[in-house]
Amino acid sequence: xxxGLGKLSPAISSGHSLDVGSHFAALVNGSxxxxxxxxxxxxxxxxxAAAARLFIYHxxxxxxxxxxxxxxxxxxAKELRSLESVAAGKVIPPFESDWVRKDGREIPxxxxxxxxxxxxxxxxxxxxLVCDLTEQRKADESRFRLAAxxxxxxxxxxxxxxxxxxxSWNEGARRIFGYSAEEMVGNSILQLIPDxxxxxxxxxxxKLRVGERIDHxxxxxxxxxxxxxxxxxxxxxxxxxxxxxxxxxKIARDISDRKRIERMLIQSEKLAATGRMAAxxxxxxxxxxxxxxxxxxLARQHCAGSRIPHDYLVTAEEELERVSHIARQTLGYYKDTxxxxxxxxxxxxxxxxxxxxxxxxxxxxxxxxSFNDLQKILASRGEMLQVxxxxxxxxxxxxxxxxxxxxxxxxxxxxxxxxxxxxxRDTGIGIKQDHLENIFEAFYTTKGDLGTGLGxxxxxxxxxxxGGQISVASNTEPGHSGTTITVxxxxxxxxxxxxxxxx
Amino acid sequence: xPEFSSVPIFAIxxxxxxxxxxxxxxxxxxxPSRHLPKILVVDDERRIADTLTEILHMSGFDVAKAYDGWExxxxxxxxxxxxxxxxxxxxxMNGVDLAIAVRQKFxxxxxxxxSGQAGISEILQEGQRRGFAFExxxxxxxxxxxxxxxxxx
Numbered sequence: 001x002x003x004g005l006g007k008l009s010p011a012i013s014s015g016h017s018l019d020v021g022s023h024f025a026a027l028v029n030g031s032x033x034x035x036x037x038x039x040x041x042x043x044x045x046x047x048x049a050a051a052a053r054l055f056i057y058h059x060x061x062x063x064x065x066x067x068x069x070x071x072x073x074x075x076x077a078k079e080l081r082s083l084e085s086v087a088a089g090k091v092i093p094p095f096e097s098d099w100v101r102k103d104g105r106e107i108p109x110x111x112x113x114x115x116x117x118x119x120x121x122x123x124x125x126x127x128x129l130v131c132d133l134t135e136q137r138k139a140d141e142s143r144f145r146l147a148a149x150x151x152x153x154x155x156x157x158x159x160x161x162x163x164x165x166x167x168s169w170n171e172g173a174r175r176i177f178g179y180s181a182e183e184m185v186g187n188s189i190l191q192l193i194p195d196x197x198x199x200x201x202x203x204x205x206x207k208l209r210v211g212e213r214i215d216h217x218x219x220x221x222x223x224x225x226x227x228x229x230x231x232x233x234x235x236x237x238x239x240x241x242x243x244x245x246x247x248x249x250k251i252a253r254d255i256s257d258r259k260r261i262e263r264m265l266i267q268s269e270k271l272a273a274t275g276r277m278a279a280x281x282x283x284x285x286x287x288x289x290x291x292x293x294x295x296x297x298l299a300r301q302h303c304a305g306s307r308i309p310h311d312y313l314v315t316a317e318e319e320l321e322r323v324s325h326i327a328r329q330t331l332g333y334y335k336d337t338x339x340x341x342x343x344x345x346x347x348x349x350x351x352x353x354x355x356x357x358x359x360x361x362x363x364x365x366x367x368x369x370s371f372n373d374l375q376k377i378l379a380s381r382g383e384m385l386q387v388x389x390x391x392x393x394x395x396x397x398x399x400x401x402x403x404x405x406x407x408x409x410x411x412x413x414x415x416x417x418x419x420x421x422x423x424x425r426d427t428g429i430g431i432k433q434d435h436l437e438n439i440f441e442a443f444y445t446t447k448g449d450l451g452t453g454l455g456x457x458x459x460x461x462x463x464x465x466x467g468g469q470i471s472v473a474s475n476t477e478p479g480h481s482g483t484t485i486t487v488x489x490x491x492x493x494x495x496x497x498x499x500x501x502x503x
Numbered sequence: 504x505p506e507f508s509s510v511p512i513f514a515i516x517x518x519x520x521x522x523x524x525x526x527x528x529x530x531x532x533x534x535p536s537r538h539l540p541k542i543l544v545v546d547d548e549r550r551i552a553d554t555l556t557e558i559l560h561m562s563g564f565d566v567a568k569a570y571d572g573w574e575x576x577x578x579x580x581x582x583x584x585x586x587x588x589x590x591x592x593x594x595x596m597n598g599v600d601l602a603i604a605v606r607q608k609f610x611x612x613x614x615x616x617x618s619g620q621a622g623i624s625e626i627l628q629e630g631q632r633r634g635f636a637f638e639x640x641x642x643x644x645x646x647x648x649x650x651x652x653x654x655x656x
Contacts, residue, residue, distance in 0.1 A: 279620055283592070286619025287548045289643035294554030297646045301561060317645075324643045382641065 034130040037116060040087045040123060042067045042080065054132055056102040067128070070099045072106060086115045086126045096133065108133035156252040159238065162209065164189045164201055167247060176231075176254050178224030189250075194222045208237045208248045221252065230259040285327050293320055325355050325389065328382070340378045340493065345420055346371035346409050348381065352389045353407075356396060364402030373409040373420045378493055383462040390455035391424050391485050398428025398483060412488070419468070419490035426483055430476035439472060463487060539565040542586035542653070545575040545601065547593040551642075555588070558646045572596025576604055584612050586653055591618040591626060591639070599630040602637050613656040617642050617649075 028035050034051035038044050043066055047059040055062075055070060062069065071079050075097060082092045092113035098106040110131040115123045150157050156173035160166050166189050169181040177184075177192060190201055197219060207214055214235040221231045233252045237245045296317050303309045346369075353360070353367060360367060395405050406425040411418065431439060431446060438444045440460045456470075463470045468489040475481050542564045546552040549570055556568045567582040569575035571593050587605050591598035598616045605612055616627075619642035627639065640652060 283620040286642040287551065290619065291548065291550040291554060293643045294551065294558055294646055298554060298557055298561075320643075321645075327643075328641065 034132070035127065036062075036067070036130070037125055037127045038067050038083075039125045040083075042083050045125060051130065054101070054107070054130070055099070061102075072098060072100050082113060083126060086113050087123050089115050089117070089123050091115065094131075099130070108137045154253075156250075158184075158189070158250045158252070159247055160189050160250065161247040162205060162245065164205065173252070176223075176252065177221070183224075192221050194220055194228050204235055204248075208235065209245055211237050211239070211245055213237065218255065229254060229256045231255060282327065286324075289320065289324050289327065293317070293324075296320065322355060328386070340380050342376040343379055343381055343384065344376050345373050345384070345422060345489070348384055349388050349392075349407060349409070349422070352385060352392055355389065356392060359396055360405070363396060363399060365396060365399050365405050366403075367405045367407065369407040371407075371409045373411055373422075375411055375420070375491070377420055377489055377491060379466055379489065380462075383466070387459045387462050387487070388422075388424075390459045391487075394455060395424060395426035395428065395483070395485075398426050398430070400428075403427035403482075414488070414490075417490045417492050419488055419492075422487045422489070424485045424487075428482055430481035431472070431474040431483055432476055433474075436472060436474055440470070463489065467493065539563060540585045541565045541567070541582060542588060543575060543578060543582060543584040543605075544568045545570070545572065545587070545589040545593070545598070547571055547590060551590070555646075555649075559650070562646075562650050572598070572601035572604075575601055579605065579608060583609060586656070587612055587614045588649075588653065589614075589616055591616050592620060597626055599626050599635070599637065603630060603633065603635045606635060613653070614638070615640060615652060615656055617644065619643070 028046075029048050031048060031050055034054045035046075035048045036044055036051050037046045043064060044062050047057070047062050052058060057069075067083070068076055068080070079097065082095075086092060092111075094110050094112045096108065096110055099109050099111075100106055110133055112129045112131075114127045114129075116125040116127050118124045151171040153170065153172045154175075156176045157168075157170040158166060158173050159168040166184045166187055169179070169184045173184070174180050190198060193201055200219060204214060214233070216232050216234055218230065218232050220228050221233075222228055231252045232255045233250060235248050235250045238247045238249055240246050296313050300310060300313045300317075303313070349369075349371075353369075392405070392407075399405070404427050406423070408423045410421055412421045435444075435446055439446070440456050444457070460470050466489060468487060470485065470487050472483065472485050474483040540563075542559055544552055544555045544559065544566060545568070546555070547570055552568045552570060556566045559566045564586070567578050567584070569578050572589075573595050575587075575589070576596075584605065587602060589598040589601055593601075598618070602614045602616060606614060614637050616637050617640045627637070630637065638652075638656065640649075644652075
């Protein structure tokens, strides 16, 4: 060390060119980046250790050879032109190229070329600084590949910082949420969260801050068009080199289809279970009812002479008819196997009203009917009884304080064909607007424990099976409240559906 | 209230009784005779079979009863029914199998099946596949209406 320092100091102080030259040679040789120099014709004059490592040529093998050895034939012309401009005294700014190693393998490099001038400023050669880009190229490739994967993903892949500001937004996110990257990057992610779920973001952030990951969290998010949909989100903290959480990456998947199928499955499971239960209960109720009906009938025959017991039995028979009716209505929502018959709908509706007569009287409901359906219609009597008794029973339930039940039937002509329209209007409490859209769904009830949620659903199934339509309108405004159910039944029997039933 | 609907019930009842009298002879003497229509009532619910037997007897039918399909088939060896009224879901032999056997043996017999339960459509369909369709009515049914249905069968 001491001798080395002793050697260096005189060289610097004296400005001895030979010593400076050897120091400089050591510096160049020790450089991690390949360096070489050539004369103006491109013959290699010097070759550092890094160049030897990268291109595998030993200095002895390349010094005196042309730099063309390093340049693939395809790009030689261009790069030789560069050398020419260097000869003219120009610096060639860094350019990327692929150069060839001794074993023929091409490697990506960044090359900068400086002219080397003598004291008279004449260009005597060129120095070439070469930077190995292999690692960088690899990193770039994997970055591009990742970006392509991210963009081609069906899921929304988004990153945000800890202030909930979106920092990246992929193509999937655009498809799912409807916002483009330009619209979202730099803006708050809160605009994707429905108002009532805004608190979630704070919970998510507090988990992220302590480095926790959130896996497959199912929630709802809002699209640009305001639509709310089901998503599954996975959120992971993004950390910097020191391990500090600086943001989060978020993968969101649209699961509305899956949710819809799940709901349908649950619904059909419920239906199947209810169907099985109804069938079992129906057996246990209808058979005893049949026996009791027969017994009462026999008792009546045997006391024909005495008025009072006879009247009791007649009343008992009526009450039994009510029970039978309810049993048919609630337990009998199976396919009526009776074949369609010609019915006068007004007869059928009056029949239903007879069953509810005592209830109507007790509640103080007046019935105002106008029947103009002179034509008979081919329908399953049992099913139509079920339809109208469900609708009328709902109307009665809505008018606990009494009211008017208006029933009108008339023949109508429509684009879908001629048929009979039945309008049943009550002056009851009405149905809230947000309940209206659900009232034809199975197990949906506004009557709490008193309802099965099956009545109108069954009615709709039966009417649609017959090719008809049912609709509802309602008003809850005190003084004008009430519900109107409109049913249309075409005279024509739906042919295709009927054929299906026969199979 | 009782007055209100007892009237139509009486009316139907009287109507069917009159019908029975006019087509079957005197109601006062419902003894089995060659002139009375023969009906076989089959139900594993004995109370139903028993009460219907009595009711149909009062309405002028010559009635035999059985508590299951096999018993019913045995009965037909000496009792040739004009009518068969049978439950569907019964042990040993269901109503449809019984009805098919009766139809093959007595092609002119009028057959009505009745049931208190859904879930029998498969049994009925099986019968249809074998080329036999039967009228099905739902329990409970008022005796007066049942008699009407039998007459129109």
